[in-house]
Amino acid sequence: MKKLLKLNVNGRVHPAYVEPWRTLLEVLRDELALTGTKMGCESGHCGACTVLIDGKAVKSCLILAYQVRGKKILTIEGLAGSGTGSLHPLQQSFLDHFAIQCGFCTPGMVMSATALLDENPEPSEDEIRKALTGNICRCTGYTKVVEAIMAARRKIS
Amino acid sequence: MPESDLELLKEQENVETLSVVGKSVPRIDGPEKVRGEARYCSDFGMPGMLHAKLLRSCYAHARIKRIDVSRAERLPGVRAIVTPDDVPDMRLGMHLRDHQVLPRDKIVRCIGQAVVAVAADTLIIAEDALEKIRVDYEELPAVFDPEEAMKKDPVTIIHPELPTFICGDPHFKKRLEPEMPNVCYHVKMRSGDTEKAFAQADLVIENRYSTPRIHHCQMETHRTFAWIADDGTICIRTSSQSKGPAVRQLADLFGVSPGKVRIICPYVGGGFGGKVGSFTFLEPLAVLLAKKSGKPVSLVLTREEQFIDTPHRVGVITYVKDAVAKDGTLLGRQLKIILDCGITASMATLIVRACTYGTTSIYRIPNLKIDSYGVYTNLPRTDAYRGFGVPEVTWAIEQQMDMLADKLNIDPVEFRRKNLLEEGEMDASGQRVHSIGVSECLDKVTRWIGWGSRPVRDGSWVKAKGVAIGNKFTVAGWSSGAIVKVYSDGFIEVRHGTEEMGQGVNTVMAQIAAEEFGTSVDNVRVIHGDSAYCPYDFGAVSSRCTYHVGNAVRQACHEIKRQIFQMASKRLGVEPDHVRLKDKQILVTGWPDRTIPLSDLFNREGLPITGGELVATTSFTGTYVPEDPETGQSPRSKAYYAYGAHAVEIAVNVETGEIKVLRIAGAFDLGYPINPKMAEAQIEGGFGQGIGNSVFEEIVIEDGVVLNPNFGDYKIPKMTSVPSNTDSQPFLVSAPHQEGPFGAKGLGEAVLVPVAPAIGNALYRGLGIRVMDLPMTRMKVFQALREKGMV
Numbered sequence: 001m002k003k004l005l006k007l008n009v010n011g012r013v014h015p016a017y018v019e020p021w022r023t024l025l026e027v028l029r030d031e032l033a034l035t036g037t038k039m040g041c042e043s044g045h046c047g048a049c050t051v052l053i054d055g056k057a058v059k060s061c062l063i064l065a066y067q068v069r070g071k072k073i074l075t076i077e078g079l080a081g082s083g084t085g086s087l088h089p090l091q092q093s094f095l096d097h098f099a100i101q102c103g104f105c106t107p108g109m110v111m112s113a114t115a116l117l118d119e120n121p122e123p124s125e126d127e128i129r130k131a132l133t134g135n136i137c138r139c140t141g142y143t144k145v146v147e148a149i150m151a152a153r154r155k156i157s
Numbered sequence: 158m159p160e161s162d163l164e165l166l167k168e169q170e171n172v173e174t175l176s177v178v179g180k181s182v183p184r185i186d187g188p189e190k191v192r193g194e195a196r197y198c199s200d201f202g203m204p205g206m207l208h209a210k211l212l213r214s215c216y217a218h219a220r221i222k223r224i225d226v227s228r229a230e231r232l233p234g235v236r237a238i239v240t241p242d243d244v245p246d247m248r249l250g251m252h253l254r255d256h257q258v259l260p261r262d263k264i265v266r267c268i269g270q271a272v273v274a275v276a277a278d279t280l281i282i283a284e285d286a287l288e289k290i291r292v293d294y295e296e297l298p299a300v301f302d303p304e305e306a307m308k309k310d311p312v313t314i315i316h317p318e319l320p321t322f323i324c325g326d327p328h329f330k331k332r333l334e335p336e337m338p339n340v341c342y343h344v345k346m347r348s349g350d351t352e353k354a355f356a357q358a359d360l361v362i363e364n365r366y367s368t369p370r371i372h373h374c375q376m377e378t379h380r381t382f383a384w385i386a387d388d389g390t391i392c393i394r395t396s397s398q399s400k401g402p403a404v405r406q407l408a409d410l411f412g413v414s415p416g417k418v419r420i421i422c423p424y425v426g427g428g429f430g431g432k433v434g435s436f437t438f439l440e441p442l443a444v445l446l447a448k449k450s451g452k453p454v455s456l457v458l459t460r461e462e463q464f465i466d467t468p469h470r471v472g473v474i475t476y477v478k479d480a481v482a483k484d485g486t487l488l489g490r491q492l493k494i495i496l497d498c499g500i501t502a503s504m505a506t507l508i509v510r511a512c513t514y515g516t517t518s519i520y521r522i523p524n525l526k527i528d529s530y531g532v533y534t535n536l537p538r539t540d541a542y543r544g545f546g547v548p549e550v551t552w553a554i555e556q557q558m559d560m561l562a563d564k565l566n567i568d569p570v571e572f573r574r575k576n577l578l579e580e581g582e583m584d585a586s587g588q589r590v591h592s593i594g595v596s597e598c599l600d601k602v603t604r605w606i607g608w609g610s611r612p613v614r615d616g617s618w619v620k621a622k623g624v625a626i627g628n629k630f631t632v633a634g635w636s637s638g639a640i641v642k643v644y645s646d647g648f649i650e651v652r653h654g655t656e657e658m659g660q661g662v663n664t665v666m667a668q669i670a671a672e673e674f675g676t677s678v679d680n681v682r683v684i685h686g687d688s689a690y691c692p693y694d695f696g697a698v699s700s701r702c703t704y705h706v707g708n709a710v711r712q713a714c715h716e717i718k719r720q721i722f723q724m725a726s727k728r729l730g731v732e733p734d735h736v737r738l739k740d741k742q743i744l745v746t747g748w749p750d751r752t753i754p755l756s757d758l759f760n761r762e763g764l765p766i767t768g769g770e771l772v773a774t775t776s777f778t779g780t781y782v783p784e785d786p787e788t789g790q791s792p793r794s795k796a797y798y799a800y801g802a803h804a805v806e807i808a809v810n811v812e813t814g815e816i817k818v819l820r821i822a823g824a825f826d827l828g829y830p831i832n833p834k835m836a837e838a839q840i841e842g843g844f845g846q847g848i849g850n851s852v853f854e855e856i857v858i859e860d861g862v863v864l865n866p867n868f869g870d871y872k873i874p875k876m877t878s879v880p881s882n883t884d885s886q887p888f889l890v891s892a893p894h895q896e897g898p899f900g901a902k903g904l905g906e907a908v909l910v911p912v913a914p915a916i917g918n919a920l921y922r923g924l925g926i927r928v929m930d931l932p933m934t935r936m937k938v939f940q941a942l943r944e945k946g947m948v
Contacts, residue, residue: 035200036193038426040376041460045868048376076193091191095183098834101842102659103190104197104376104426129876136868138374138427139659141845142876143885144838150882 005065009034010078016065024068025049025060028075036076036107040136047135050108051075057115059134076107079114090114093152094145101139109135113149117156125150172829178672178899181834185664185678186424186657195424198380198396199457206382207236207276209446209456210283212290213466214265214272217299217535217861218313221263221292224273228289234282237450238290239274239442247410249437250503251402253341254323255316256437256538258410258445265294266315266500267535268861269465271438276446276454299535301861303497304474306339307532314338315500315533324506328786332506334530341498342506342531346513346789348585349524351480354489358480360564365476366553367930368913369855370469370497373542374873377426378463379435383443384453389413393440394421398428398656399696403436404688410441419689425658425697429846430541431468432658433698434503438466438538464866468540469856471505472497473512473549477557480524485567487576489524492516494550496529499536506531507632508539512546513789514630515910516554518584518798519595520576525585527789535861541698543846544906547629548913552931555625555914559921569918570603570624587790592902594826594892595626595800601824601888602804612923618808620819623919626802627910630795631903632699634781638692639709641670643717643771645759647741649674651713652684653706654694660905661835662702666710668831669898673714675739692774700799700903703831707898709777716773724758724767779896797894799907801825803847803915809923811947814939816852818916821880824888825907829900833889840887840908847912849874852933 002017009032016031025042028034028051037060040048044062051060052074080088087095090110100106109132116123116131123131128149129142137145172179189195226238241259248254259271273290277283298313300306306315316322319341320333334340355361381395391411397403400420408415420440425432439456446454458467473496480489494512498505509531516527562572578590603624612621640652651670657663663685667678674680685691694706722733725743729736735746738755745751758766765771784791806820823840830836853872857864865871879885893900913931921927926941942948 029200030202033202034193035196038197038377039199039457040378041868043460043867043869046376046460080192087188087191094191095187098181098184098838100184100187100190101661101838102376102427103186103195103424106190107193110191125881129881133875133877136374136376136873136875138376138429138846138873139842140838141841141843141874141885142879143841143844143882146876146882 005069007065007068007073008071009073010075018065020066022065023061024063024065027065028060034075034077038104038107040104047108047112048105050111050135052111052115055115055118057112076111079110089155090152093148093155097144097148097151099140099144099148105135105137109137109145117153121156122153172899175672175899177668177677178831179829181832182664182668182678184661184835185667185683197377197424197426198382198394199455201382201394203384203453206453206455207278207450208280208283209274209276209443209454210280210287211271212273212287214268214270216265216294216296217268218297219265219294220297221260221265221272222295223293225291226273229275229286232282232286232289234278235275235286236278236452237276237446239445239449243445245410248322249406249410251434252325252504253502253506255501256503258438258441267537269537270500271442271466274442274446276450299861301534301536303472303495303532303534306534307337307495307530309336311339315535331786339533340530341502341533342509344510344513344529344789345787346517346525346527346586347787349489351489351491351524351526354480354524358488359483360481360561361478362560362564363478364557365474365929366556367474368472368549368552369931370472370858371850371854372464372469372856372871373429373431375427375429375431378458378460379432379439379467380457381440381443382453382455383440383447385447390417390419391444392419393444394423395435395440396425396432397422397435398425398432398658399698400656400688401654401694401696403440407436407441411444422656422686425656428658428697429543430545430698433541433696434468437503460868461866464856464871465863466537468538469499470542471508471539471546473546475550475553477553479557479561481561481565483565485565485572485575487520487522490516490522492527494527494529496531497534497536498531499534499539501538502531502533504541505539508541508546512550514586514795515547515550515628517586518588518590518630519578519626519628519800521578521582522585536858544629544909545699547627548910551627551910552913555627555911556917556927559918570599570608573599573626586794588792588795592797592828592892592894593800594890595802597890598800598802598824598826599626601890602802602822605822605886606804606806606820608804617810617812619811619923620806620808621919621923622804622806623915623917623922624802624804625911625914625918627907628798628800629700629907629910630798631701631704633779633793633796635695635701635705636776636778637694637705637709638774638776639706639713640692640772640774641710641713641717645756645763647676647680647755649681650684651681651710652691653710654691655685655702655706656697657685658697660697660702661832662697662706664835665703665831666706669707669710670714673711673718676741692776700905700907703901703903704796704897705777705779707901709775711898712775712777713773716775717771720771721758724765728758797897797902799825799827799902799904801907801911803911805915805919807916807919809920809938811924811942814935814942816916816920816933816938818848818880820884822886822888823908824890825904826890826892827904828892828894828897828902830889831899831901836889836904837887839904841885843908843912844885845874845879847909848879851913851916851931855932
């Protein structure tokens with residue numbers, strides 16, 4: 001049943017033996033030990049499992065690992081370059097603007113925001129809110145998350 | 158900060174000299190959380206780990222006639238099956254011990270209740286095994302409506318053994334109503350003579366309000382992981398917000414010493430009260446499976462299970478009758494509060510009491526009578542939810558206040574001000590008021606919202622403003638411990654026993670310790686979350702961490718400083734009270750040239766020159782005086798209150814009934830803010846959760862079946878559901894508490910309390926309609942408009 005799958009994650013090719021019906025989320029967490037990507041609902045509603053696939057924000061609970069063969073996957077662990085100890089400007093901005101509480105939604109939020117700023121470096125507040133409407137946070141009320149993205153927008157651009 | 162408060166604080170704490178406390182230090186858990194490196198319960202694996210699934214009841218009330226697991230047992234990969242017969246004969250609970258881990262008495266009491274637990278090599282095998290288990294039931298009558306359930310002759314009695322249950326309340330038996338067998342707790346609050354007040358009043362109004370069951374919607378679902386260590390210690394890694402009480406009860410359940418139960422709570426992905434009592438229904442199942450299989454077991458609930466089987470916020474019905482004089486003086490208030498507790502009321506019994514305190518201590522009410530009832534129903538279990546019953550009752554009280562003001566033709570803000578309690582007054586529960594900043598909170602939000610302007614019509618939309626105030630008490634009496642250690646280079650290690658679930662307790666404790674030692678948070682490490690290495694704590698509940706854990710940490714720091722100053726005084730030949738610490742240096746007052754590094758007090762082995770280690774262990778327990786069971790009166794049943802106010806501007810669509818919250822301000826008197834930005838973030842979190850609770854959140858249940866157990870059907874606020882950043886304004890108001898660390902109080906729950914009635918009051922001011930039963934959905938607003946002939 002299990003087959004060899006090679007996934008390009010965070011700039012490295014990872015081989016894994018997985019069943020064809022496993023989701024990308026399961027494979028990232030259980031096979032590659034990339035647990036920064038969180039499981040919140042498994043139905044695509046909460047956004048805690050958001051990763052980038054060829055630069056687009058995708059909910060990894062809704063896509064099979066086999067569907068992303070040959071594509072470039074970026075998870076929160078690879079955003080700032082793994083092992084560098086540094087932070088991506090968005091990560092730094094989340095920290096500086098107190099946009100983190102329990103932190104469970106944070107990786108997904110940061111990944112969605114990364115995709116947004118890559119595509120639209122100067123989004124308005126309204127555009128930010130619309131782009132991240134698929135990422136639920138129960139702690140922050142979103143104010144400081146939006147503030148952090150707006151501040152990073154200026155730094156990145 | 159008002160000048161008088163500042164003076165008080167200056168006198169007590171010398172806040173002007175503070176360098177870390179009172180500053181918005183970045184969260185110390187921020188870097189690992191933002192990198193995705195912070196680890197939560199299910200981010201840890203273990204070789205040979207099994208996966209567990211639970212078979213659930215499909216009946217709301219039924220007798221189990223037979224359970225046959227033989228086919229499931231034969232399935233390859235199934236390693237353990239636990240049935241009700243395998244569960245120790247002991248009931249668990251935070252306050253009322255009414256939980257059975259599985260229904261040992263062979264009665265299922267709600268749809269979704271776990272009946273059998275299976276552990277297998279993979280989740281798929283565990284799920285397959287559930288399909289092969291056969292359970293025969295004999296259906297029993299069920300009751301879902303709490304007002305039906307509390308009748309004298311209910312269609313069914315949910316827990317006939319209720320009088321034999323163990324409860325933390327010594328007066329438990331007095332709280333029962335033998336003629337109403339589904340009433341599991343009745344709390345009375347009596348002050349003055351309400352009948353006399355109603356007879357003398359110029360105006361009496363009476364209404365019924367309700368708030369539905371809602372869900373905490375923590376982003377991390379309930380999950381737990383158990384294994385048995387080589388020495389037999391029961392080890393549990395779990396997503397809980399109250400492991401302290403769990404250690405003792407699980408030790409009793411499994412017949413081992415509390416020293417043989419280790420509970421680890423890594424970072425928790427949101428709690429909001431819903432993870433307080435998870436040890437009563439979740440952790441023991443993983444342990445039983447681990448014991449039976451001899452392997453580590455992971456039990457992770459899905460989002461659907463989260464809605465069906467993890468605790469809901471209690472549904473509450475509130476009847477309010479108010480008496481008032483023509484000049485706007487409140488004369489009396491009578492409340493009957495009914496809480497739908499579901500199948501168990503372990504924590505809900507405390508909510509029956511707690512909800513009364515939202516009423517007793519904000520307005521001057523000379524005559525007050527409250528009867529609050531907790532009622533069992535055949536609906537899922539309930540537990541604490543941010544606010545602990547107070548938002549539910551405030552939904553009634555604060556709309557009632559606007560109605561009274563309206564009928565008396567007095568401005569609702571002025572009407573509130575006239576009746577507000579003041580510092581030093583006695584409240585209706587017999588406790589003296591201290592640290593009350595609600596009047597200033599009201600000033601801040603009304604000024605910001607532009608109070609006084611009339612509603613505006615803009616096409617199909619009507620814009621209007623509303624205000625409400627509220628409070629949340631913190632339970633007195635529960636304990637928190639702290640262990641503080643200082644290394645030879647001045648590095649500080651703080652251990653506490655509470656849970657970091659996003660509220661920021663680790664950062665606050667680092668700030669307090671850094672302040673005490675005159676250093677920065679970079680020189681502090683905070684260790685939390687493991688009962689094997691950290692002291693006892695009751696839990697991250699009741700907005701208690703800053704105050705209780707903070708006081709414990711501070712006391713431990715003081716003890717270590719005392720030891721350091723004694724060593725330094727001997728070394729330097731000066732009195733200990735002439736010595737102080739700053740930047741890892743020991744300074745002598747008036748003698749700058751006698752400064753020595755702290756490390757001079759340690760030998761080459763890194764130990765203090767006097768021997769031993771520089772470690773202090775403390776425990777802080779607030780004073781609690783039990784209340785009189787007949788009157789609810791006590792001079793100290795609450796540690797403190799956080800008070801506050803919300804003002805909103807909403808737009809209502811007169812054709813569809815849709816409510817949009819356009820602007821929102823919240824002001825709260827948190828004592829002295831240890832970390833202002835983190836406090837602001839709590840208030841903003843209250844905006845989001847409060848708006849959701851007000852306009853669309855509800856667990857829809859039909860004949861005991863939860864109809865919306867997912868985020869597609871249960872709506873929670875998204876980024877587009879809340880006002881923009883410029884239209885959201887948090888305010889921090891000072892009202893230092895004389896016993897709080899640096900004057901600080903807790904804040905986490907109060908921030909949710911007045912949101913719903915502020916929106917309800919705005920709806921009335923805009924269109925003259927009220928929705929008495931939350932949430933104020935489009936449909937309900939539309940119906941109210943139609944009843945008024947407006948559509």
